[in-house]
Amino acid sequence: MSQLPHKVTADPKGVESGPHFMDGDHALAEGALAAGCRFFAGYPITPSTETAERFAERCPSVGGLFIQMEDEIASIAALIGGAWGGQKVMTVTSGPGFSLMMENIGLAVMTETPMVIANVQRGGPSTGLPTLTAQQDMMQARWGSHGDYRAISLVPDSPQECFDLAIEAFNLSETYRVPVFIMTDETVGHMHEKVVIPPADQIEVVERNWYKGPKGEYRPYQFTGKDVAPMVKAGDGHRFHVTGLTHDERGYPALTPEQNVKVVSHLINKIDSNVDKISRVEEDGIEGADVVVVSYGITSRIAIRAVQEARKSGLKVGVLRLITVWPLCENKIRELAGKIKGFVVPEINYGQIVLEIERCAAGKCKVISVNSCGGAVHDPEEILTAIKEAAK
Amino acid sequence: MWEIKFSGFGGQGIVRCALITGKAISLYDGKYATMTQSFGPEARGGACQSQLIISDSRVLYPYCTVPGVLIALSQEAFDKYEPGLGDGGVLIYEEELVKPSGDPNRVKRYPIPATRFAEEAGNRLFTNLVVLGFFSAVTGACSPDAMKKALPGLVPDRFLKKNMAAFDKGYEYGVTQHDAVAAGAVQ
Amino acid sequence: MNDVARNMDDATFRQQNPMAEFLRMERMPHIWCPGCGIGSVVTSFAEAVKESGLDMDKIAVVSGIGCTGRVAGYVKFDSLHTTHGRAIPVATGLKLANPELKVVVFSGDGDLTSIGGNHFIHAARRNMDLVVICVNNFTYGMTGGQMTPTTPTTANASTTPYGNYEYPFSLPFLADAAGATYVARWTSLNARNITESIGEALNRKGFSFIEVITPCTTLYQRRNRLGDGLDAMQYYHDDADIEHGADTRTVDITFQGKLKTGKFVDRQKPTYLDAVNTHYANVIGDDYELYGKTPMEKKAEEDAKKHGIDDLPEPELTCDSEDDA
Numbered sequence: 051m052s053q054l055p056h057k058v059t060a061d062p063k064g065v066e067s068g069p070h071f072m073d074g075d076h077a078l079a080e081g082a083l084a085a086g087c088r089f090f091a092g093y094p095i096t097p098s099t100e101t102a103e104r105f106a107e108r109c110p111s112v113g114g115l116f117i118q119m120e121d122e123i124a125s126i127a128a129l130i131g132g133a134w135g136g137q138k139v140m141t142v143t144s145g146p147g148f149s150l151m152m153e154n155i156g157l158a159v160m161t162e163t164p165m166v167i168a169n170v171q172r173g174g175p176s177t178g179l180p181t182l183t184a185q186q187d188m189m190q191a192r193w194g195s196h197g198d199y200r201a202i203s204l205v206p207d208s209p210q211e212c213f214d215l216a217i218e219a220f221n222l223s224e225t226y227r228v229p230v231f232i233m234t235d236e237t238v239g240h241m242h243e244k245v246v247i248p249p250a251d252q253i254e255v256v257e258r259n260w261y262k263g264p265k266g267e268y269r270p271y272q273f274t275g276k277d278v279a280p281m282v283k284a285g286d287g288h289r290f291h292v293t294g295l296t297h298d299e300r301g302y303p304a305l306t307p308e309q310n311v312k313v314v315s316h317l318i319n320k321i322d323s324n325v326d327k328i329s330r331v332e333e334d335g336i337e338g339a340d341v342v343v344v345s346y347g348i349t350s351r352i353a354i355r356a357v358q359e360a361r362k363s364g365l366k367v368g369v370l371r372l373i374t375v376w377p378l379c380e381n382k383i384r385e386l387a388g389k390i391k392g393f394v395v396p397e398i399n400y401g402q403i404v405l406e407i408e409r410c411a412a413g414k415c416k417v418i419s420v421n422s423c424g425g426a427v428h429d430p431e432e433i434l435t436a437i438k439e440a441a442k
Numbered sequence: 443m444w445e446i447k448f449s450g451f452g453g454q455g456i457v458r459c460a461l462i463t464g465k466a467i468s469l470y471d472g473k474y475a476t477m478t479q480s481f482g483p484e485a486r487g488g489a490c491q492s493q494l495i496i497s498d499s500r501v502l503y504p505y506c507t508v509p510g511v512l513i514a515l516s517q518e519a520f521d522k523y524e525p526g527l528g529d530g531g532v533l534i535y536e537e538e539l540v541k542p543s544g545d546p547n548r549v550k551r552y553p554i555p556a557t558r559f560a561e562e563a564g565n566r567l568f569t570n571l572v573v574l575g576f577f578s579a580v581t582g583a584c585s586p587d588a589m590k591k592a593l594p595g596l597v598p599d600r601f602l603k604k605n606m607a608a609f610d611k612g613y614e615y616g617v618t619q620h621d622a623v624a625a626g627a628v629q
Numbered sequence: 630m631n632d633v634a635r636n637m638d639d640a641t642f643r644q645q646n647p648m649a650e651f652l653r654m655e656r657m658p659h660i661w662c663p664g665c666g667i668g669s670v671v672t673s674f675a676e677a678v679k680e681s682g683l684d685m686d687k688i689a690v691v692s693g694i695g696c697t698g699r700v701a702g703y704v705k706f707d708s709l710h711t712t713h714g715r716a717i718p719v720a721t722g723l724k725l726a727n728p729e730l731k732v733v734v735f736s737g738d739g740d741l742t743s744i745g746g747n748h749f750i751h752a753a754r755r756n757m758d759l760v761v762i763c764v765n766n767f768t769y770g771m772t773g774g775q776m777t778p779t780t781p782t783t784a785n786a787s788t789t790p791y792g793n794y795e796y797p798f799s800l801p802f803l804a805d806a807a808g809a810t811y812v813a814r815w816t817s818l819n820a821r822n823i824t825e826s827i828g829e830a831l832n833r834k835g836f837s838f839i840e841v842i843t844p845c846t847t848l849y850q851r852r853n854r855l856g857d858g859l860d861a862m863q864y865y866h867d868d869a870d871i872e873h874g875a876d877t878r879t880v881d882i883t884f885q886g887k888l889k890t891g892k893f894v895d896r897q898k899p900t901y902l903d904a905v906n907t908h909y910a911n912v913i914g915d916d917y918e919l920y921g922k923t924p925m926e927k928k929a930e931e932d933a934k935k936h937g938i939d940d941l942p943e944p945e946l947t948c949d950s951e952d953d954a
Contacts, residue, residue, distance in 0.1 A: 071465035071475075071592075089726050091718075110909045113918050115725055117901075119718060120751040127715040127748075128722030131691070134709060135726025157712050181480075241504050242461065242477040244468035284707035284723055285730050287686035291653070291702060293710035302656060303702060303710075351502040430503065 055225045055256040060084045060217075062250035064112045072245040074212040074238040075100035075142075078168050079108065080245070081216025082140045084253050087166070088114035089137035091128035093121050093147060096180045097236040098170035101142040122147035126154040129165045133158075134292065136283030138220055138258070142168040144236075145187055146177065148194070155229055156195035159317060161292040162227035162271065162278055164258070166219045169231060170239040173424030183236035184424035185347060185398040189405075191231045192376050198314050200321035202328060203231040203376035205347040209243045215373070221256035222328060226320055227278040233375065235398065237348045237427060261288065269299040273312045275319030321377050329379045332371040335361075339368030340391045341440040344383075344407055346372040348427055349396050356433035365441050375403060383410035392416030392440030396433045398424055416440050444496040444583045445506040449523050450515030450536075452490045455570030459513070460492035462574060462592050463584050467496050470588035476501040489518045496583055511581055512549075513573060514540055515556070524549075534577055536569070550623055552580050552616075559611050568608035571597070575609035579616025580623070586613055651675035651685075653705050660699060664850075664858025666817030666843020667697055667764050671704065673820050674733070674762065677827035688731045688831075691720040693745060695771045696845075697737035697764040706733075714745030717752045720759050728902055728921030731760070731831060738765040739777035742798055746778065753807035753836045755901040760830040760837045763800060766845035774848030781884035785852050799881040801893050804838040811837035812877065812894035816865035817844070819890065826892065834900050842869075842888060855885070 064083035072080070078101045082090070090109070092102040106116040119125040125141045132139040143151065148169045158165055173179030174186050187194075191203045202222050204215045212234060219230040261268050261280040268288040272279040279299075282288040295303040296310045321328065334354075336342060341360075345353040350371040360367045370386070372379070383406075387393070392415050395404035404419040411417050418436045422428045446463070450456045460477045467475035479492040493509075495501045508528040514520040514535045520542060527533060527549055535542060537553035554576050560569040578586050590606060597605045643654040652675075661667050678688065685706060692701035694713035701708040707730075711719045716734045724732045734741075741749055741763050752759060768786055769775040776786035778798045785792055801812045811833060813826040823841055830837035844850050844861030855861065869888040880889040899907060902921055909917040 069469050071461065071468055071477075089722070091722060110913050110917050113920065115905070115920050117721070117725060119721075120747050123715065124718035124721070124748055124751070127711065127718035128725070130711065131709065131719040131722025131724070132726040133722075134707075135723040135730070137726040139722070139726070153712055154715060157715075161709075237478070237504060240478065242464055243475065243501075283727060284689045285687050285727050289686070289705055289707055291708045291710070293702060294712055295710065302653075348504070351504070355502045427503070427505070 055221070056259060057254050058257050060250040060253035060255050061086060064088075064114075065247060065250040065253065067247050067249045070245045070247065071242055072209055073100065073240055073242045074206065074209040074234055075170060075240065076104045077209040077212035077245050078142060078216050078232065078234070079104035080247060081213040082166065082220065083108060083112060083114070084213070084247065084250070084255075085138065085217040085220035086255050086257075087138040087140045087220060088112065089129075089132040089139045090114070090116045090141065091119050091125045091132065091139070092116075092141045093119055093125050093143070095122075095144045095147045097172055097239050098142045098144045098147075098168065100239070101168060101170070105140075122150040123154065126151040126158070126165075126167065130154065130158055130161065130163050133163045133165055134284055136285075138164070138224070140166045140168070142170065144170050144172045144180075145174045145184075148187055148190060152190075152195045155201070156197060156199065157294045158229045159195065159199045159201060160294050160313075162317075163229070163292075164223040164227050165229050166216065166223055167229055167231050168216075169233050171233065171235040179425050181236065182425040183348065183398060183427060185233075185235055185349065186400075186402070186424055188233060188375060188397070188399065188402045191233050198318065200318050201229050201231060201376065202226070202321065202374065203233045204373060205233045205375050206238055207347050207350050207371070208238060209241060209245045211373075212238065213245050213247060217253060217255065221254070224256045224258050226324070226328075227281070228321065231376075233347070235348055270301045271297065271299045273299070273316040275316045276323055278320060325377045325379065328374060328377060330373040331379055331382065332369075332373060334369040335366075336368035336370060336386070338366060340366045341394060341437050342368040342370050342386055342390055343394045343396070343433065343437065344370045344372065344403070345396050346375050346403070349398055352428045352430055353396055353433050356430040356437060359430065359434050360437045360441075365437060367437055367441075372403070378403075378406050378410075380406075380410050383407055384412070387411035387414040390415050391442075392418060394418045394420060394433065394436045394440050396420035396422070396428050396436070398422045398427065443498070444494075444511060444581070445509045446494045446496070446511040446513070446583065447491055447506055447509040447523055447527075448494070448513045449489065449491040449519035450513075451518065454490070454515050455567075456490050456515065457492045458596060459570045459574050459577075460494045462589060462596050463577075464494050465596065466584050466588035466592035470591045471585055473498055474501050476504045478504055489516065489522055491519065491523065511577070511583065513577060515569070515573065517541065532581055534573065534580065536573070552576070552619055552623060554612065554615060554619070556612065559615065560608055563608040563611055564604050568601075568605055571605045571608035572612035575612025575614075576616040576619070577612075578609075579613045580620045648672065648675055651678065651705055652703055656703055659703055661696060662847045664844060664846035664861070665696070665770075666766065666841065666858075667700065669817045669820055670762060670764050670823060670841050670843065671700055673823035674704075674827050676824040677831060680824070681828055681831045683731060683831060687729055688733065689720075689723055690733050690735060691716045691723065692735040693737075693740040695737040695740045695769060697735050698740060698771075700735035714740055714743070715748065716740070717745060717748040717759070717761065721752060721757050724758055725902065725921070728758075732758075733760045733762065733831075735762050735764070737770070738763060738767065738779040738800070739769045739775075742778045742800060742803070750803065750807040753804055753809040753838070756808055756810055756835045756898050756904075758834050758836070758900040758902065760827065761839070762827065763838070763840045764843050765800065765840050766843045766849055768845050768849040770845045770848055774845070774852055779882070781882055781886075783884045784849070786849075787852070797882065799877070800838070800840045801880050802877040805877040805894050808836065808898075809838045809894065810835035810896050810898050811892075813838070813892040814840040814842070814880065814890050816842040816869050816888065816890060818862050818865040818869070822871075822890070829892075829895075834903070835898060842882075
């Protein structure tokens with residue numbers, strides 16, 4: 051039953067090809083449009099609002115629809131409806147809105163509904179620091195909705211990557227029928243840099259895997275733990291049913307422990323068994339390194355500055371930048387842990403992904419967390435100090 | 443590498459200055475530029491600032507550590523940001539709005555009656571473009587051609603010519619002042 | 630009854646039931662209690678669909694959580710059973726993503742007006758093109774009879790064991806005030822009227838709200854010592870008066886008091902999508918491509934464009950993704 055993702059090139063109507071000087075939030079909207087997203091439901095929240103504004107501005111000329119919903123709960127609910135109505139869908143938010151979305155992120159996971167949710171992170175908890183940067187929602191992206199599940203999280207480090215990863219997020223979302231989070235942050239969201247949007251025929255887009263079988267035989271689910279069933283859209287005569295309840299292949303409620311095992315293990319394994327295909331990292335100087343700095347998003351740029359300084363003083367330091375944070379490249383971390391003296395993990399939070407690095411390192415090497423509790427990026431000196439400590 | 447801070451009060455086109463320069467640098471001058479700005483309550487009324495990093499290689503750290511250039515278009519902005527300007531740096535200020543204090547020899551000071559020049563060019567709204575022209579001339583951080591290429595889309599089409607004229611006015615004045623400062627005539 | 634006999638009964642039931650065209654018979658029997666009014670409303674809905682002549686493939690049903698939330702799982706339409714209170718925003722997304730659908734929301738009073746109250750008033754405000762049917766039994770049935778925003782003052786509920794001291798919502802008034810363009814209320818005794826109202830709603834555009842007062846025999850009736858389903862029907866028969874066009878400020882419900890029913894509101898106003906298209910066509914002009922045109926409308930427009938021009942028409946990619954599959 052498995053069907054390979056159907057790849058096509060982007061619809062030129064949504065692609066503003068050429069070089070731009072653009073911030074990350076705007077680039078997210080452009081990436082979504084290039085990926086074929088034509089339905090955006092959102093609620094304004096700093097520092098993500100510019101994405102919604104850009105989408106609203108561009109919609110009328112590309113045959114898309116933007117709706118400002120009454121809150122973030124409604125926004126993600128509308129995405130679920132929109133996806134089953136046949137569209138590629140997106141919303142964007144920040145911490146408080148991300149919290150409100152959590153229940154329906156679970157519904158999207160359970161109903162295997164593709165969608166892209168960008169979280170332009172700001173300092174928390176609660177209203178926190180609305181205009182200042184943070185990476186404090188990384189674990190929320192992993193565990194935020196109740197129950198056991200997997201989703202995918204990508205973290206861009208620049209406006210250019212906001213554009214690129216928006217497209218990748220849609221492609222992964224369609225391939226695995228799973229919500230994909232773009233966990234960016236205020237700094238990248240509001241930072242202007244050069245963004246080059248390629249010609250439409252150079253942008254690869256994964257189309258939805260549409261069911262092509264006869265009416266009356268459509269099954270919205272297959273619990274293989276590897277790949278996902280094709281989709282239909284409402285109105286095509288397949289009379290599908292989906293529910294947030296534990297369900298069978300037909301989508302009908304099946305409230306037994308045995309069925310729950312089938313469903314939940316599928317939701318988890320369809321991601322876990324494809325980590326190698328999903329996960330993307332950027333490595334530099336890992337071979338022969340004594341210390342490896344693991345970072346993601348804006349922090350990785352700050353970290354490189356510290357690494358450059360460390361290398362000048364003769365230290366052998368590698369860089370592992372997580373572009374995909376969830377699922378985590380656990381095997382790579384385990385393998386490195388046996389070869390190096392220590393990991394340094396700078397994050398703009400009180401230590402989140404570092405917990406995962408510690409778990410994978412399993413005591414085989416040092417793991418040093420470099421915290422920055424939100425509001426500002428690191429001082430490269432702090433990271434440098436940790437690198438020196440790890441190299442001892 | 444250049445670390446530049448544009449500052450003033452809301453409505454002076456501070457952020458626009460940084461945007462134009464960043465676009466000019468990264469799209470037409472073949473270098474890397476990263477621009478950030480203050481947001482929210484910080485950006486309402488009062489002091490407003492925008493930062494631009496220019497580099498021959500990819501910019502890593504996106505904010506100014508020690509700015510080498512400060513553009514101050516209000517007294518508040520001067521008071522707040524001048525102490526952070528690096529020794530020997532370049533200070534550009536609107537001479538009718540800012541009365542500089544402190545050691546006049548710590549940094550190179552470039553005053554300009556930008557508002558008056560803008561009014562002469564048709565409207566005080568062009569003050570920021572006068573300042574940009576002046577900045578381009580005295581620092582050489584960005585070529586005037588690239589700046590002009592960057593204007594469409596960032597200033598209203600109907601005012602494009604007037605903005606260009608304002609830029610030229612500032613640039614020409616900057617060339618004379620740059621020479622003067624270099625010769626030690628203006629401090 | 631032994632298992633074999635029961636299975637045979639089920640099979641016969643499934644084959645012969647006049648509702649077989651509308652229900653997922655493989656999911657019968659349903660979970661609703663004897664005397665519950667939800668089934669009556671579903672029957673009226675099926676009747677209305679039959680009479681409307683609408684293409685059943687183009688009708689979608691969305692529901693939230695609770696006893697009424699189960700409707701989506703039983704009806705043989707494209708259907709989404711969503712989270713508590715969120716049927717309306719899901720329906721909104723569905724309708725906007727594929728405007729050729731007629732989207733029907735089935736929701737209970739707690740689901741629709743407590744946890745989902747915000748979505749309810751905003752969909753009404755936008756005149757979102759939805760048919761919203763609220764089965765109002767004054768209680769949360771699925772979870773054991775707790776108080777809802779429509780529980781009449783003084784009525785007993787599991788969370789108001791000494792009687793309800795809150796003021797309830799009058800749903801027709803709420804819907805009307807929020808901007809709904811069609812508002813009706815019936816009791817589940819009025820099967821024909823419900824069918825008629827749902828039929829009208831299916832055949833019009835805009836936010837249509839139909840409230841049906843129904844008995845929850847297991848909890849609300851029993852806890853308030855109001856007897857069984859038949860007693861509820863007697864109450865509806867004796868105390869419900871039809872007053873079409875009644876001012877919605879006058880239709881509030883008191884505990885076992887007089888009930889005003891009828892069609893209270895029926896007015897025309899552009900729907901959300903009409904407003905989107907009209908506005909963009911006005912401010913953007915000919916360059917704006919109407920959103921959500923039906924395939925027939927698209928073809929007509931393309932033909933018109935082609936008239937006198939040899940160029941091939943540009944394909945429109947808004948909603949029709951099948952060709953790309």
